[in-house]
Structure formats: C-alpha cells, structure tokens
Amino acid sequence: MAKKKKFRVTYLRYAFQIAIIAILVYLALGYGERTFEAYCPFGGVEALYGLFTTKNYTCALGEANMAMFLGLIALVVLSKKSFCGWICPIGAVSETANRLGFRMRGKKHWLPPKVDKALRLLRYPVMIIILYYTYKIGDLIFRGYDPFYLIFSGFGDYALGIWSILLMLFLLAISFIISMPFCRYFCPLGAFQDLLSWMGISRIYRNKETCIDCDLCDKACPQLIEVSQKDKVKHIDCTNCLECVEVCPVKNCLEMRMF
Amino acid sequence: MIKLPKWALPILLIVVLVLTVNSTGLFALPSAEYANPELVNNGNLKSLEWKVKGVKCRGTSQFFISRIKDSGGIASIETYASTKKCLIKYDPSLTDPERIKQLIEAPYFHPESRQWIEGIFTVVD
Numbered sequence A: 001m002a003k004k005k006k007f008r009v010t011y012l013r014y015a016f017q018i019a020i021i022a023i024l025v026y027l028a029l030g031y032g033e034r035t036f037e038a039y040c041p042f043g044g045v046e047a048l049y050g051l052f053t054t055k056n057y058t059c060a061l062g063e064a065n066m067a068m069f070l071g072l073i074a075l076v077v078l079s080k081k082s083f084c085g086w087i088c089p090i091g092a093v094s095e096t097a098n099r100l101g102f103r104m105r106g107k108k109h110w111l112p113p114k115v116d117k118a119l120r121l122l123r124y125p126v127m128i129i130i131l132y133y134t135y136k137i138g139d140l141i142f143r144g145y146d147p148f149y150l151i152f153s154g155f156g157d158y159a160l161g162i163w164s165i166l167l168m169l170f171l172l173a174i175s176f177i178i179s180m181p182f183c184r185y186f187c188p189l190g191a192f193q194d195l196l197s198w199m200g201i202s203r204i205y206r207n208k209e210t211c212i213d214c215d216l217c218d219k220a221c222p223q224l225i226e227v228s229q230k231d232k233v234k235h236i237d238c239t240n241c242l243e244c245v246e247v248c249p250v251k252n253c254l255e256m257r258m259f
Numbered sequence B: 001m002i003k004l005p006k007w008a009l010p011i012l013l014i015v016v017l018v019l020t021v022n023s024t025g026l027f028a029l030p031s032a033e034y035a036n037p038e039l040v041n042n043g044n045l046k047s048l049e050w051k052v053k054g055v056k057c058r059g060t061s062q063f064f065i066s067r068i069k070d071s072g073g074i075a076s077i078e079t080y081a082s083t084k085k086c087l088i089k090y091d092p093s094l095t096d097p098e099r100i101k102q103l104i105e106a107p108y109f110h111p112e113s114r115q116w117i118e119g120i121f122t123v124v125d
C-alpha cells in the first residue's frame, strides 16, 4: 500500500467555514454595506416570484441575494453541494456538533436507515410550503424558524420569542445524535440544491482495485454516504467536503474528478 | 475525465464567491420608487444620496416615500432596502436638504394606536 502524502485540505475547509462565520458576524454587528441576510442564496429563490410579477424584490430581499443565488447554481453545477460543505455556517455548526456527539458516544446517527430515508423527503414539502407562502404573502415567513436568521440576528425582530429559542436548542441538541438534522430533513436551500446536485460535474471516484475495504470513508462522511460501496459518488447529498478523500489510507484510491 | 488536485475545489469556491460578490450591482433594483411627473423633467433638480436607517424592506421603503413625496419640491425618490441607500431628486427653489431630513426623521401619527410615535428613520450619512 502506497502511503499518502499529507496536505490536509479539510483544515482548509474548516478555515473557510470559520472565515465565513467571522464575516457574517461582522455583517450582523452592522458593519459592512449590507446585513448578513442579504447574502443568503435562498433569498434569491424567494425573490423570483416578486421579480417576475412586480419586477421588485420581496420584503428585505435584494441584489446580493440574487447574485448569491446565481453563484450557488454555478457552484452546484460545478461541484454539487459544496456550498453546504464549505460555506454554509449552519452546516458547519451542525457538523461540528455531530462530530462532538460521535466523540462522546461513539455513534454518529441514531435513527434507523428507513426512518432516516423517509424523513429526508420532508425537506421538499418544507421548501414548497415556504415558497408558496412567501410568494403569496410577500413576506419572509420563514425567519422565525430559520437557524441562519435566528442565530445571526441574535433572535432578532422576527423571532417567535421562546419558540424560536426552543427550536434552536432542540436542533442543536439532536445534532449530537443525528447527523445534521436541519440539513437532512428541513432545509429548503438543501432541497433546492437537490434539483441540480445530481448533475454536479465534479465528484468523488473510488478505485476499487486499490480499495482495501477499510470503511474509514463511510465513517468519515458527514452525509452518511456509503462511499466504500460506490465507484463514483453520485449521491445528491454529497457536499464535496473531501473528508472521505482525506481519511482514505490508500494513495489515490479516492479522488475528485471532473465530468 | 479530469483528475482534480485537492486544492482545486477551494480555488473554485474562492473564484465563484469573488465573482458573485462583485456582480451584485448587476442585479440592483429599487425596493420602492416614486416620480412626480410635474417635476421630474425639470432641468434644475438637485440630488441627494443618503443612507437611511430604518429603510429595511419594501414596506418601510414605501413608508419612507410616503413621508416626503407630497411635501412639495420632491421630483423623484428611489430606495434600496438592502443597502439602506435612498436617492432623492428635488427642486431647490421649493425645498432643501435640511427640510427633507426633518420630514424624514419627524414623529408621525400612528392610526392604529392613535398616538404620535417617534420617527423610525434616521439619516446616517
């Protein structure tokens, strides 16, 4: 077995996530030209109906949401859900919580696969309901339940008081025993990315000739994808986080390829 | 099939993020706008560009416009809620920046509570 050289790209990923959180905190504190909310790509999805019907942005949405939305589409087509794995602060927080839970209790995910699979479908009706009411009412109705808004606004004006706090505590607590619950079951932006993620042109490939079936890649994957069973990872939830590539003990057994 | 080195993805992300942030201006649209047909083509108009705290959505943008549009001398108003930027064109023979600022920041009558309420807008710069 050829030994791998060490350049830990995952450290770069953590640095990326920390830098994004720092920028968002800076914006949330009122520095910068726009508020943190202006950079949520889901705002671009929410803005579409208003743009087509009244040629205006809905509520507090604006040009940065639209730019981020188009940037997100480019990213998903180029590299699947890498926005989730490298940029989104909610993904970073819940992945970290789950990692801590794994360290403490030795298990990542406590739900049976069948239940997990069924629950993962929830994010689609969640996305449809949010978009339907946002388009109908012309207001950002999701804010009171949206971890991104609630955390960075410090449970601001549109929080639903104690309910929003309880919801966030609940999501954080279950992140220790369920891998990324908000992302897997509820996130409308994750659901939207699913529409394009399957066609993402860069993905992980496994060389089954050199694979030693150690399953380390499966254990490392925050999305619970069974990398060791695949020739290439087509799964819509793959965030190209490269955790599997990093942990694989065989040189060039797992690698990222384009097309 | 092209094999990608591990550093390719972070580079791609940085490139897409930089392009995205720099293209933001291409999608700018006013969150609300107003034009007074009697004044808007007047050749002697002056412009103000203010950042106004309190202009944070379409609703507050429309309220902002309603506060000054009928005060005399206002030719046009554009608000951009995401940056709080407000562009005001006015006829200097009918009004002036000090008066417009006062109108923007003044208390207003709240019909539901039937009370005078402290203004929600502050001209920042």
Ligand code: SF4
Binding pocket: A083, A084, A085, A088, A089, A090, A091, A092, A182, A183, A184, A187, A188, A189, A190, A191
């Ligand atoms: S699924 Fe949603 S919350 Fe999770 S990382 Fe992706 S965008 Fe963020």
Ligand code: SF4
Binding pocket: A204, A220, A221, A222, A223, A224, A225, A227, A233, A237, A238, A239, A240, A241, A242, A243, A244, A245
């Ligand atoms: S398959 Fe690999 S790159 Fe994709 S999410 Fe899992 S660990 Fe990350």
Ligand code: SF4
Binding pocket: A206, A210, A211, A212, A213, A214, A215, A216, A217, A218, A227, A228, A247, A248, A249, A250, A253, A254
């Ligand atoms: S970590 Fe590498 S060697 Fe081990 S099962 Fe996965 S692909 Fe095969």
